[in-house]
Amino acid sequence: MSSVSRRGFLAALGASGIAGLGLASDRTRATGVARRNAESLGSDPFESRDELAAFVDERMRGRIGDATPGASVAVVVEGGPSLVAGYGSANVEAGVPARGDETPFRIGSVGKLITWTAVMQGVERGVLSxxxxxxxxxxxxxxxxxxxxxxxxxxxxxxxxxxxxxxxxDPGIVANPDALAPLETLLAEERPDRVRPPGALVGYSNYGAALAGHVVAEAHGTTFEGYVQSEVFEPLDMSHSTFAQPVPEDHPGDPAAGHERDGTGFTTADETFVNMRPAGSMTATASDVAAFVRAHLGDGAVDGGRVLNPETVEAMHDRHHVRHPAVTNWRYGFHEYGGPDAGLVGHSGATVDFASRLVLSRDRGVGVFVNYNARAGESPAAVVDEILAAFDLLPSPARAPAAKPGGRARAETVAGEYSPTNLPNAGPLHVADVLAHVAVEPAGDGRLRTTTAGGDAREWVETEPYVYRAVDGRDVLAFEVDDGAVTAMNANSDPTGVHLPVPFHERRLLTGSVVGGTAAGFGLSLAGRVGCRVRRGWRRVRGARRDGGESDSGGRNDAESDG
Structure with a gap:
C-alpha cells in the first residue's frame, strides 16, 4: 500500500462503499419488519415531471451549499414521469454548473454493479460460471x-x-497518476490472505470486486475497461461513463471536481485516483446511471440495446447469500435495502470527495440515484430515502412488542463486545476496526443497549428469540446462537458484514463507557468524515467558495426530459 494510501486510509474506508454501519442512534434507516401498505403499491405520487422535479428541488434546496456544492440526480419511474438533473456546482473554482446529462461524477462503489453485470454477461454466454x-x-x-x-x-x-x-x-487510492498500476499487477501484489471459509460470512471486499473484473477481462481476452465500454456502456448509450484512470482528456463532458469544506463554503480538492478500477473508479452522469437502472428495472435492455437477457436479470436479482432471515441479505452484487422483505436493492459508493447512493424497486419500477461531489456532512442516502418515502417504498417503523418470556436470559447470552468482519483486524488499518467495536449489554425486561466507540447508546427490544428491533423501529439486530454461545451479530442497516464476538482479553469497550475512544459516531461514519479532509499532494487546485444561494429550483441547472 502506498504512503499516500496510508495517510489517507480513513478516506479509503469511504471508498469501500460502507460509509456508515448504522448502530448509532442518529441513524434513520428503515427496516423490513413493518411491511408496506399493499393498497398503495400501485400508486404514483407524481402525475407529471414538473411535480416530481418540484419535489426533488425542495429536497435539494437545503443540501446544495451545505452538504455538497453540487449533485447529480436521477429518478427513474417505469411508465411514469422521470427526472435527470444536476444541482449546484460541478467545480466551484471554475464556476461550472452540474448538469445531469453532461457532468460525469465519481460514483464510487456503485460502479461495482457494472462489474457484477459484466460477470453475469459471462455466465449468460457460457464463458463464466x-x-x-x-x-x-x-x-x-x-x-x-x-x-x-x-x-x-x-x-x-x-x-x-x-x-x-x-x-x-483500500482500493489503491493514489494522488499521483504515475502511481497507477495495471490491474493484474496490483491484484498480484496486494493479494489478501484467506481468513474464513468461503460462503460462511459476509466481509466487504474491494479486492474481491476488482478480482471479479479481472476474471471478466481474462475470460474475454481484453482489458476490464475495454470490455465494459463495448459490452455495457455502448449498448446502453452510456456515452459519458468510464472506468479509466485518469479520465481521458477527450472523454465527453467535463468531470465534476471533488470538494472539501472550507469554512462555510467549499473549495476544490486535489484529484485522487483509484487503482482497483472495477471496485470504484467509475465516472458517470446521472443520465448514464438512469440508463443502467432502466436495464435492471426491466428485462435487461433499453431502447434496443441489450446487456442481459430477461432470465439473467432475474437470476442476478435472486437472493444469493443469506446472513440471517431477519436482516438485509445479498442478491448478486446488489444488497437488499430497508429490510429483507422491503423489495428494495441497491448500493452505496464513496471516493475521497464524492458520495453516492443507488436504490431500486423492481416490483414498482422505480430507481433513485443521488451523487454528491463532496463528503462534508449528510450523505446522499437522506435524499434517496425521502424520495423513496414519497413513493411509499420505505417500510414504516413498527411499535415495540411486549417483553418475551425468557428475554432476560437471552439478553445475558448476547451481552458482550463485537467487531465487524468488513474492517481490518491487524496491520496499519487496525484502528478502523477498533473504532467500529460495539458493546452490547442487557437493559432490563429483555431489552438490549448498544454502545459504540463514540459513546453513542441505543436501545433494542426483542421481537423473537435473539432478534431485536431498535426502540425507534428503524433497525434490527439478529444474533446467531449455537449451543448457548453467540457466533455472530447481524445489523439490518449494515449488509456489508457481520459482527463477531470479541474475546474478553481483546475487548476495547467497557459496559456503558468507552476506553480510549474518541470517535464521534459509529465506525466508518466517523472515518469517512475525517478521511475526506486528508490532503493529497499531487495537484492542488485553489478553489473559490460557493455562496450556496437558493432558488425555486433548489439549485437545479438543467431540465431533462422524462426519458
Missing part, C-alpha cells in the same frame, strides 16, 4: 487465489462478499 473456482480463469494471469483446506473461491462468493478474504478496504 458462478460456482467455478476462479483460479480456473486465471491460468494466463499472474493473479491467483491462494489455496487452503477450504472450498475454492468462486464468482458467487466474490459477488456476495463471502470469499473469506482478510479485509484491506
Amino acid at each position: 458462478l460456482d467455478e473456482d476462479v483460479n480456473a480463469y486465471l491460468d494466463d494471469s499472474a493473479v491467483t487465489v491462494p489455496e487452503t483446506d477450504d472450498e475454492p473461491v468462486t464468482l458467487r462468493h466474490l459477488g456476495t462478499h463471502t470469499a473469506g478474504f482478510a479485509s484491506a478496504l
